[in-house]
Amino acid sequence: MHRLRSTLTTLGIIFGVSSVIAMLAIGEGASQQAQQQIARLGSLNIIVKTVKPPEDQKSTTQEMSMKQYGLTYTDAERFQNSIPNVRIVVPSRRISQQVRYRNRKVSTEILGTVPWYTDISPIRILRGRFLSSVDMHYRQGICVVDEQVVTELFAFDDPLGQDIKIASDYYRVVGIVSPRDSDRTGSNIKDDVSSTNVGSGANVGTIYIPLTTVKDRFGEISIQVSGSSGANIEKIELQEIVVKVNAANEVLRTQGVLETLLERFHKKNDYQVVVPLEKLRLAKESARIFSIVLGSIAAISLLVGGIGIMNIMLATVSERTREIGIRRALGARKRDIIIQFLSETLLLTLTGGVLGILLGSAIPFLVTYFSKHPTAITGGSLILAFGISAAVGITFGLYPAYRAANMDPIESLRHE
Amino acid sequence: MAKADQEVGGGKTVIQQANKTVGFDSDAQILVMEQLCKNYYPGAVELKVLRDIELTITRGESVAIMGPSGSGKSTLLNMIGCLDRPTSGSYTLGGNNVSMLEDDQLSLIRGAHIGFVFQSFNLIDQLNVIENIEIPMFYQGFSEHDSAARATELAQMVGLGDRVGHRPSELSGGQQQRVAIARALANDPLIILADEPTGNLDSQSGADILEILDRLHEQGKTIIVVTHDDNIAAHARRVIHLLDGRVKRQEYKDK
Numbered sequence: 001m002h003r004l005r006s007t008l009t010t011l012g013i014i015f016g017v018s019s020v021i022a023m024l025a026i027g028e029g030a031s032q033q034a035q036q037q038i039a040r041l042g043s044l045n046i047i048v049k050t051v052k053p054p055e056d057q058k059s060t061t062q063e064m065s066m067k068q069y070g071l072t073y074t075d076a077e078r079f080q081n082s083i084p085n086v087r088i089v090v091p092s093r094r095i096s097q098q099v100r101y102r103n104r105k106v107s108t109e110i111l112g113t114v115p116w117y118t119d120i121s122p123i124r125i126l127r128g129r130f131l132s133s134v135d136m137h138y139r140q141g142i143c144v145v146d147e148q149v150v151t152e153l154f155a156f157d158d159p160l161g162q163d164i165k166i167a168s169d170y171y172r173v174v175g176i177v178s179p180r181d182s183d184r185t186g187s188n189i190k191d192d193v194s195s196t197n198v199g200s201g202a203n204v205g206t207i208y209i210p211l212t213t214v215k216d217r218f219g220e221i222s223i224q225v226s227g228s229s230g231a232n233i234e235k236i237e238l239q240e241i242v243v244k245v246n247a248a249n250e251v252l253r254t255q256g257v258l259e260t261l262l263e264r265f266h267k268k269n270d271y272q273v274v275v276p277l278e279k280l281r282l283a284k285e286s287a288r289i290f291s292i293v294l295g296s297i298a299a300i301s302l303l304v305g306g307i308g309i310m311n312i313m314l315a316t317v318s319e320r321t322r323e324i325g326i327r328r329a330l331g332a333r334k335r336d337i338i339i340q341f342l343s344e345t346l347l348l349t350l351t352g353g354v355l356g357i358l359l360g361s362a363i364p365f366l367v368t369y370f371s372k373h374p375t376a377i378t379g380g381s382l383i384l385a386f387g388i389s390a391a392v393g394i395t396f397g398l399y400p401a402y403r404a405a406n407m408d409p410i411e412s413l414r415h416e
Numbered sequence: 417m418a419k420a421d422q423e424v425g426g427g428k429t430v431i432q433q434a435n436k437t438v439g440f441d442s443d444a445q446i447l448v449m450e451q452l453c454k455n456y457y458p459g460a461v462e463l464k465v466l467r468d469i470e471l472t473i474t475r476g477e478s479v480a481i482m483g484p485s486g487s488g489k490s491t492l493l494n495m496i497g498c499l500d501r502p503t504s505g506s507y508t509l510g511g512n513n514v515s516m517l518e519d520d521q522l523s524l525i526r527g528a529h530i531g532f533v534f535q536s537f538n539l540i541d542q543l544n545v546i547e548n549i550e551i552p553m554f555y556q557g558f559s560e561h562d563s564a565a566r567a568t569e570l571a572q573m574v575g576l577g578d579r580v581g582h583r584p585s586e587l588s589g590g591q592q593q594r595v596a597i598a599r600a601l602a603n604d605p606l607i608i609l610a611d612e613p614t615g616n617l618d619s620q621s622g623a624d625i626l627e628i629l630d631r632l633h634e635q636g637k638t639i640i641v642v643t644h645d646d647n648i649a650a651h652a653r654r655v656i657h658l659l660d661g662r663v664k665r666q667e668y669k670d671k
């Protein structure tokens with residue numbers, strides 16, 4: 001009858017419902033992302049990274065400079081000895097190197113670390129073994145490679161037991177592990193990491209070598225030549241120290257102690273503390289703010305939409321006064337009239353709800369496409385949206401229906 | 417219109433009452449009014465529209481209600497049709513004291529035992545002929561299948577078998593009023609109430625409608641017609657003259 005008018009009034013419902021869908025999808029996406037990050041980084045871990053101190057970045061590129069900064073072996077020992085609740089401390093050092101096997105060459109990341117590295121990282125041992133304390137003690141020339149290195153370097157040979165050449169030394173492959181997630185630090189802190197990264201771009205895979213062996217063969221510190229035009233020589237002992245605590249409620253306290261300790265011994269601001277648990281909290285917080293904003297939009301649109309629906313239904317009821325009188329004369333009870341108008345209202349709002357679900361399902365795709373913010377539409381949110389439009393229909397349709405049912409039959413029949 | 421003299425209601429249809437919460441005695445005295453008054457209060461002044469009505473109508477009667485405009489004819493007819501309740505006095509319909517019935521029970525009585533025919537037809541424009549005829553059956557809980565079958569039968573009975581899919585706006589006044597009569601008959605009521613049923617029709621269409629009403633009377637329906645027209649009143653066995661809300665006099669005719 002009033003197709004245009006009805007469509008216009010359902011717009012409020014359409015926008016309200018689509019905001020609900022978008023809100024839930026964005027919230028769900030954020031929470032899934034946070035969960036994945038936690039799975040990658042470990043909720044009990046506190047990650048301390050070496051970063052380039054700010055003043056170094058400003059230094060001119062023309063003059064030759066030699067800077068030492070970042071985490072040290074002493075830091076790692078201090079963490080282990082003077083912080084309570086620490087379960088393990090995992091120092092690691094990264095070097096970018098070319099690796100050779102027979103006539104094949106590949107550029108990889110050498111990770112000098114300790115046997116309990118597996119406790120803080122989600123890598124799995126696929127074959128062979130990981131580094132051992134015996135390897136550490138004897139500074140063995142062995143290595144563990146990940147699958148990416150295997151595919152690049154060993155065409156058909158079984159890597160286990162083979163010797164590969166890194167710099168001028170040979171290392172025997174004793175184990176194969178699953179690849180470390182390349183995006184292991186999560187998208188938000190990727191930038192911080194690349195500042196200390198050793199030419200991450202071109203590297204394929206990771207090779208794990210005992211930290212003691214790395215010390216032996218590459219020296220106590222790694223020297224990086226950076227800067228495109230000048231020759232900045234940078235000396236870094238460790239790129240990363242991961243501290244793992246026993247329980248989640250110790251994370252924040254330990255973080256505090258750790259930061260005090262670092263402040264005391266590092267004059268330059270050459271480190272960064274990343275707490276995955278804290279990141280989870282922040283992710284939840286930002287998702288919550290997003291939900292509040294979208295939730296308010298949804299609530300307002302639904303309220304306005306509901307009032308619009310009520311308005312059009314009141315108009316319909318008064319337009320159809322005579323019809324109501326006729327139906328009452330022909331045997332309709334009050335409740336029959338209520339059901340009739342309520343179901344018409346429901347039809348309107350549910351149509352709005354379905355359109356809103358369609359529109360609302362498109363929004364998260366656009367959000368993901370333009371802002372790279374992850375989103376996820378769940379079946380539950382669709383059911384909820386449908387329920388909301390039904391609830392709006394009943395809430396705002398009840399009064400017009402009630403008005404219709406309580407009109408005096410004779411007066412309705414006399415109505416022109 | 418040529419079919420107006422066909423055998424009206426040729427098939428006897430028995431309607432089962434879907435709801436038995438209101439009993440209905442179809443004894444001889446189907447309708448009894450005692451000292452019935454109806455007042456309206458449109459402003460500060462009380463308007464006495466019906467005053468001390470004493471009226472008994474027996475089953476199968478054919479009654480015309482006449483009187484000048486504003487004498488309370490429509491009000492009385494609506495009262496008989498349970499669209500209204502008396503201000504004072506008593507009204508007994510089919511053994512029920514109407515003042516004591518609840519709103520839902522009045523709806524049931526209207527739907528099951530009374531058929532209304534209005535001067536302005538009062539069909540619903542959005543519904544076609546069949547759907548209009550189906551309305552009373554819908555509220556008595558008929559199945560879609562049964563009511564569609566009966567509505568088709570009734571449309572044929574009033575000579576509109578070939579118009580079942582038409583909207584009221586596509587029909588002439590006489591045809592619309594025949595749809596209204598078919599609709600009034602949907603639940604096979606005992607009483608047909610018609611308020612100036614020919615008031616909006618030309619004389620030929622009016623004659624057709626009266627003929628249908630006469631047939632219904634012959635089949636045993638109680639027919640009560642409000643009219644200004646002596647010729648129409650002449651069809652009735654009894655004429656009630658109203659003046660200022662009172663029954664001024666009654667005429668009985670033997671045919």
Ligand SMILES: Nc1ncnc2c1ncn2[C@@H]1O[C@H](COP(=O)(O)OP(=O)(O)OP(=O)(O)O)[C@@H](O)[C@H]1O
Pocket residue numbers: 411456457458463465483484485486487488489490491492
């Ligand atoms: N709901 C109402 N409120 C106030 N006054 C009313 C109401 N209904 C009817 N009346 C008054 O009651 C009186 C009788 O009205 P009614 O419609 O019964 O007259 P009628 O005999 O049918 O007249 P007509 O031949 O013109 O149809 C009129 O004066 C009318 O104005």
Ligand SMILES: [Mg+2]
Pocket residue numbers: 489490491611
């Ligand atoms: Mg009247």
